[in-house]
Amino acid sequence: MPVRDRGVVVTGAGHGIGRALAARLAAGGARVVVNDLDADAALRVAEAIGGFAAPGDAAGEQGVAALVETARGHLGHIDAWFGNAGIDRGRGLDAAEAEWAASHEVNVMAHVRAARLLIPGWVERGAGRFVVTASAAGLLTTLGNPAYAVSKHACVAFAEWLSATYRHRGVVVQAICPQGVRTRMLDNSGPLRDLISRDGALTPEDVAEATWQALHDDRFLVLPHPRVADYYRHRATDTDRWLDGMNKLQRQIEDQGGLR
Template sequence: MAAHQGTRVFVSGAGRGIGAALARAFAAEGAKVAVNDLDATAAGAVAEEIGGIALPGDAASEQGVKNLIAAAREGLGGGIDIYCANAGVPTGGGPETPEDDWAHAWDVNVMAHVRASRELLPEWLERGSGRFIATVSAAGILSMLGAAPYSATKHAAMAYAEWLAFTYRHQGVKVHAICPQGVRTAMLEVTGEPGQLVLAPTAIEPEEVATAVLAGIAEDRFLILPHPEVADYYALRATQPDRWLGGMNKMQRQLEGRA
């Protein structure tokens, strides 16, 4: 029997990129998949391809999350076993970035996770099982050049995933944080010079991320690192923060030299 035969899975931001790869990977293992995206055409195409259900809509706003989870429960046969909080926005800039852009980054990259878990936890705690998968990014355990809103919100998403994990683990709720570096998606294309300097040289395919996620689930690992070298960077940041900051500043100066 396939590893996820009959498992009911919801994936946000699944019209393309990592989300679409996750939807395909779960479907290939026998799961029933609800494919969400703001782009209804993209969601519909992926759902048709994998035999899932398309649920276009906003997976970030409070009412949008409520509506989507209610529709997914109905469409998947009564509940959700795995929720993939994958939708994200790569907001760049620093303190000069407009307030509305900062707020949007918080809404999509952090509050979407809070709102989804708020809706899902009563169901999961009642039955003693559930799985929350957060697409965080290596920026959530390191940081990203030229992208303060993205870095700050992804750090917050990581902290929230950790909190969920240690708060509900003994009650059967499992949590995973996916932290890839560069992935060959449309999001990489909009990261500009910082992305070309830091992410593009080691970028991997979305399917490689999905493979890492399935392995992480099988091994019950919280932290999923599709780029293994990120573990070394993470350790350096924790144990030698000044050295790590110096290395990041060196790349920042390289970036400014390119301008």
């Protein structure tokens, strides 16, 4: 089993996909450190799955360093890191500078800072696993929120760079890229809800199970919605036609009174 008896950290694990990942990993025998800004949620999840709660910031430089230190103190060493914490901020070109900055901080730099602290030790040991929760928006795009789309693209790009650079040194890197998932983020997506859910809104547990299966073959892209692979190929092979299709969806949403 890929994580049995291994020390694992899951960030943003108090709710949604993170909570489901933590539970599935614990059920598979992992020793799980549960991180979330919501301390009460982190404690509840840790108690439910037999894990260890380490609430706090998982994005800022000091917060990531503190989490790694706490997790190592409890686990001995970290075998796998699931960078699941993410945010959806701002809408359109009116998104404020602070919303762009926060999106970059949480959706990109959190992974960079964790990798800086983890990868060197894994290279020395010849083993380690770094998993990011990105989004189908990181492979395609999403209408309405450029800060989210851009930062999730950057998240996937950083994971690709890590994999290309370190896979021969025993470091496995994976990117989870779902579409609609029944979380608070989907509930707050407004006029985009139907678009995001067009191929069916999965439960967080569905995403966790797809991720669990992907741990067994180390595939880079974890696609809980299989149709995303088709969209990704279409985007790459006929980009203008794909953009025309996305613009058609934009116009439809505008006609319905949304995303202006």
